[in-house]
Amino acid sequence: MNEQRNPWQIIDGKEMYDNNWLTVTHYNVINPSGGAGIYGKVHFKNIAIGIVPLDDELNTWLVGQYRFPINKYSWEIPEGGGPLSEDPLAAAQRELLEETGIKAANWRKIQYMHLSNSVSDEECVVYVATGLSYHTSMPEETEQLVVKKIPFDEVYQMVQKGIITDALTVTAVLKTKLLLLENKLAL
Amino acid sequence: MNEQRNPWQIIDGKEMYDNNWLTVTHYNVINPSGGAGIYGKVHFKNIAIGIVPLDDELNTWLVGQYRFPINKYSWEIPEGGGPLSEDPLAAAQRELLEETGIKAANWRKIQYMHLSNSVSDEECVVYVATGLSYHTSMPEETEQLVVKKIPFDEVYQMVQKGIITDALTVTAVLKTKLLLLENKLAL
Numbered sequence: 001m002n003e004q005r006n007p008w009q010i011i012d013g014k015e016m017y018d019n020n021w022l023t024v025t026h027y028n029v030i031n032p033s034g035g036a037g038i039y040g041k042v043h044f045k046n047i048a049i050g051i052v053p054l055d056d057e058l059n060t061w062l063v064g065q066y067r068f069p070i071n072k073y074s075w076e077i078p079e080g081g082g083p084l085s086e087d088p089l090a091a092a093q094r095e096l097l098e099e100t101g102i103k104a105a106n107w108r109k110i111q112y113m114h115l116s117n118s119v120s121d122e123e124c125v126v127y128v129a130t131g132l133s134y135h136t137s138m139p140e141e142t143e144q145l146v147v148k149k150i151p152f153d154e155v156y157q158m159v160q161k162g163i164i165t166d167a168l169t170v171t172a173v174l175k176t177k178l179l180l181l182e183n184k185l186a187l
Numbered sequence: 188m189n190e191q192r193n194p195w196q197i198i199d200g201k202e203m204y205d206n207n208w209l210t211v212t213h214y215n216v217i218n219p220s221g222g223a224g225i226y227g228k229v230h231f232k233n234i235a236i237g238i239v240p241l242d243d244e245l246n247t248w249l250v251g252q253y254r255f256p257i258n259k260y261s262w263e264i265p266e267g268g269g270p271l272s273e274d275p276l277a278a279a280q281r282e283l284l285e286e287t288g289i290k291a292a293n294w295r296k297i298q299y300m301h302l303s304n305s306v307s308d309e310e311c312v313v314y315v316a317t318g319l320s321y322h323t324s325m326p327e328e329t330e331q332l333v334v335k336k337i338p339f340d341e342v343y344q345m346v347q348k349g350i351i352t353d354a355l356t357v358t359a360v361l362k363t364k365l366l367l368l369e370n371k372l373a374l
Contacts, residue, residue, distance in 0.1 A: 003260040007253050007331055016204040017211050019227045022210050022306060024204050032253065032331035040206045040230055041256045048303070066194050066219065067304040069228045073190040074304060082307075113354040115303045116235070117254040117261060119209060119266075122303055124354070143217035144194055167300040167311070167354050174361040181368060 007032035046081030048124035064146040105131025113116040233268030235311035235347035237355040251333040292318025
């Protein structure tokens with residue numbers, strides 16, 4: 001199979017919903033098997049960004065907030081959205097400072113993903129940040145965030161136990177754990 | 188902060204789009220800081236399911252397909268959607284058989300996540316399947332899938348190199364690698 005060729009044909013598309021963060025479009029399509037079908041696509045206007053800040057004693061920081069779409073409280077690494085036109089690293093540095101008051105001397109991109117590629121084009125990128133210094137946080141007005149400093153291995157246990165369920169956080173923590181086990185993370 | 192209390196208040200909601208897989212609703216809300224705002228929520232009618240089948244020689248199977256929403260070809264673990272009312276394990280067993288022709292004697296749930304909790308309520312669950320036997324695959328009519336058997340460590344390298352970007356697959360592979368490193372996976 002030719003991986004380059006898109007086997008989906010679009011007959012027409014109609015925008016069904018739009019807000020500052022996403023656009024939902026309904027497409028009439030011909031599917032890869034040649035049959036008529038429909039596809040509802042959610043386009044994201046921002047890339048999701050997550051940061052694992054690590055200090056010299058292997059502590060990290062979690063942010064707690066009530067997540068409207070899942071109707072549940074969620075503990076997560078510092079996260080935010082960056083416009084697709086912006087350098088994700090700049091957005092990551094801004095989000096970490098805003099949410100936790102932390103600046104970092106060293107930034108390392110550890111993972112890039114598509115979060116839900118059967119429905120949306122949402123991308124995410126995860127960084128590990130080290131060489132930390134501590135300043136004043138500036139959370140956004142709409143956010144009611146709780147920030148806590150916590151040993152990284154405790155966070156790893158929270159992932160193992162299913163207490164943390166946010167995909168960006170789970171992946172970031174598993175990847176960071178692997179880097180630590182494989183001795184590939186200079187602190 | 189009381190983690191149980193939802194600090195978001197819904198003023199009203201209007202369904203903007205609906206198809207067989209998702210519903211998009213626009214809400215007028217009072218945000219946690221007491222300000223007026225809006226929230227566009229994408230509700231998923233299925234839970235996303237992924238399976239890492241592992242044979243005794245540590246081979247696994249990948250499925251390749253062109254993903255419409257990201258307009259890219261994607262190599263992934265066998266995946267599918269199960270109705271929220273169905274036992275996800277039954278859906279996982281059906282999807283694995285349909286896509287790869289594999290039945291497994293042993294199933295282990297290794298991760299549960301919310302894939303994009305700032306916008307959707309999409310859940311996913313990942314299994315490792317061992318004790319494999321080989322039957323006839325029955326892919327769905329709309330799918331044009333390429334299935335390949337491949338050493339698990341090669342798949343881990345594909346994740347490291349950024350060749351694999353699907354979040355469910357990335358997480359499943361990182362978690363499986365950790366279980367293997369920690370000697371917690373009986374084959």
